[in-house]
Amino acid sequence: MAAPLVPPAVRALGYVAALLTTVSFFPQALKTLRSGDTSGISLRMYGLFTAGIALWAVYGVCTGDGPLIAANLITLVPAGIVLERKLRAWPR
DSSP states (O other): OOOOOHHHHHHHHHHHHHHHHHHHTTTHHHHHHHHHHTTOHHHHHHHHHHHHHHHHHHHHHTTTHHHHHHHHHHHHHHHHHHHHHHHHHHTT
């Protein structure tokens, strides 16, 4: 399925929004990696969030939406890191 024609300025807006929301997850992932502390993180929330990010990425691939694909595949990395650390610490 081909993506609908989107004006370049609107597509650029999508990539800027994707960049901002994606970059926002890296500080939490770095903090979690450095400290190893996941006590303040909800396992349910991060599990659901990470699954949602993965599904949004699949949806983006299915619709050919570049910003959606990029944002969600990149966000999946820090979200997956935090979730993996939380799962390691669980059920503590």
